[in-house]
Amino acid sequence: MTPDQIEGAVAAGMPQAVEDLRRLVAIPSVAFPGHPEEPVYAAAALTEALLRDAGLPEVRQIPVEGSFPAVYGEAPAPPGAPTVLLYAHYDVQPAGDPALWKTPPFDPTLIDGELYGRGAADDKSGVISHVAALRAFEGRFPVGIKVIIEGQEEYAGERLEAFVERNPELLRADAIVVADTGNQRLGDPAVTTSLRGMGAFTIEVRSLHESVHSGQFGGVAPDALAALIRMLAALHDDNGDIRVPGLPRGAFLGTGPLEEDFRASAGVLDGVALVGSGSIADRLWASYAITVTGVDAPSVAHAINAVQPGARARVTVRVPPAGDPRLTVQAVCDYLRQVAPWGVQVSFSDEIYGTGFLADAGGRARAALNKAMEHAYGRTPRDIGAGGSIPLVSTLVKQFPAAEILLFGAEDDNASIHAPNERLNLEELRRTATAEALFLQRYAATALR
Structure with missing residues (x-):
C-alpha cells in the first residue's frame, strides 16, 4: 500500500x-x-x-x-x-x-x-x-x-x-x-x-480518642485536622518549591510549553501565579512534584462544632525519570514525621509506585x-x-x-x-x-x- x-x-x-x-x-x-x-x-x-x-x-x-x-x-x-x-x-x-x-x-x-x-x-x-x-x-x-x-x-x-x-x-x-x-x-x-515516575500514599494523623466540643476543649485539645494542614503546607515554600531534603529541581533538555499556552491548558485563573522555579519544562517533566489529591475530613455541609480526633490525606509524588519512587516516598514521609506538631500520631498506608x-x-x-x-x-x-x-x-x-x-x-x-x-x-x-x-x-x- x-x-x-x-x-x-x-x-x-x-x-x-x-x-x-x-x-x-x-x-x-x-x-x-x-x-x-x-x-x-x-x-x-x-x-x-x-x-x-x-x-x-x-x-x-x-x-x-x-x-x-x-x-x-x-x-x-x-x-x-x-x-x-x-x-x-x-x-x-x-x-x-x-x-x-x-x-x-x-x-x-x-x-x-x-x-x-x-x-x-x-x-x-x-x-x-x-x-x-x-x-x-x-x-x-x-x-x-x-x-x-x-x-x-x-x-x-x-x-x-x-x-x-x-x-x-x-x-x-x-x-x-x-x-x-x-x-x-x-x-x-x-x-x-x-x-516522570510516581509514588502515592495515604497519611493519617490522630490526636484524640474521639472528637470533643470545640467550645469546651478548643484552644487546648490538639486538632488533628489542623495538624495535618500544617504538615501538608510545610511540603512547599511560599514560592511553591518543594522543601523536602534530597528532592532537587531538574532540567529538561528540550523545549517546553509557553507560559500562556500552559495557563490556558491548565485553566489558571487571571491573576493567579504559577508555582515553583525554573522553566515550565523543567518543572513539568524533570523535577519532583507533590500534590495532595484528597482529604478525609468533615464536609462543610456536615460540620459540627468539634475538635477533630483524626484526619487523612492522599498524597501523590511525581518523580523525575532518574529518581527512585520508593526512596522519594520515604523521604517525603520522613519529612512529614519531622514537621508533625504537638506529638500527634502519624501513620502511612496504601503506598503505590511507578518508575x-x-x-x-x-x-x-x-x-x-x-x-x-x-x-x-x-x-x-x-x-x-x-x-x-x-x-x-x-x-x-x-x-x-x-x-x-x-x-x-x-x-x-x-x-x-x-x-x-x-x-x-x-x-x-x-x-x-x-x-x-x-x-x-x-x-x-x-x-x-
Whole structure:
C-alpha cells in the first residue's frame, strides 16, 4: 500500500472507529477499589472483540494476578519483518462529581468535532487508534503485531509489570508503541521521550480518642485536622518549591510549553501565579512534584462544632525519570514525621509506585515514526516530556533493552484527562491512527532493506 492508500483506508474507517469509541466510553470501566467490577470486565470483552475485528488472528484475555485481565492479540511477522508491540489501557479514572460535567461522563457526546466522556482520551483513544490503524491493512500486516491492552493502569500498582517479567517472550518485540500520551497542541505532532515516575500514599494523623466540643476543649485539645494542614503546607515554600531534603529541581533538555499556552491548558485563573522555579519544562517533566489529591475530613455541609480526633490525606509524588519512587516516598514521609506538631500520631498506608522513563536518541523505528508523523501531520514531530507516569514502560525497558519504545497518541493538553469534561478531538484521532499505520509500513520497509 502507498502512504496515500493507507491514509485513505484510515479515513474510510473513521465512522466505525468513532462508533467503537462511543461504545467503549459508555462503559464505566473504573478499576479502583470500591467501584463495580462488572463494567471493567465488560470493557475487556469489548476490547477483545475490537482487536479480533481489526484482523488479528489470535486474541484472548489474559488473567493478571491481583488485577483485571489484560487483552492480548497477535499476528505473525512476514518473513524478515520486525515485530511491533502496541500498548494501551481500557480502564479509566473515576468520573468525580457529575455536576462538574457539561455532559454525563459515561454518555459519550459529540460536540463540535470532540467526543466528551470519561476515558475518551485517556486511554480509550489509544485502544481505538490501534484498532483503526490495524484495520487499514485488512489483516495483511507488514510487520508482526503484538497488542497488550491493560485493565488497571489508572489505579497504578505494578501488577501487569510482574506478569511481563514472568512472561517476557509473550511481549518480546523490536519496537513498542505506547499510545497513552499525546501532543501539546492539536495538529502539532510530538513524541514523548521522558516520563516522570510516581509514588502515592495515604497519611493519617490522630490526636484524640474521639472528637470533643470545640467550645469546651478548643484552644487546648490538639486538632488533628489542623495538624495535618500544617504538615501538608510545610511540603512547599511560599514560592511553591518543594522543601523536602534530597528532592532537587531538574532540567529538561528540550523545549517546553509557553507560559500562556500552559495557563490556558491548565485553566489558571487571571491573576493567579504559577508555582515553583525554573522553566515550565523543567518543572513539568524533570523535577519532583507533590500534590495532595484528597482529604478525609468533615464536609462543610456536615460540620459540627468539634475538635477533630483524626484526619487523612492522599498524597501523590511525581518523580523525575532518574529518581527512585520508593526512596522519594520515604523521604517525603520522613519529612512529614519531622514537621508533625504537638506529638500527634502519624501513620502511612496504601503506598503505590511507578518508575519513570527516558528514551534513547532513537534508531530505525524512531526514524520511521518521524516520516510517518510528517506525512500525517504535515510537520516533523518534536520531542516532549510528560509529567504523568506509565508504570509498564520502565518494565518494558528492563525486559527488552534492544527495543525502541515510542510514546505518542491522540490526547492533547486540552483534553482534560483525569478531570471533568474529558474529551477527544476526532481529527486528532484520525491523524494519530494514520501516523501509526504509516509507521508500521515504513518500519517494515526500513527493516527489510
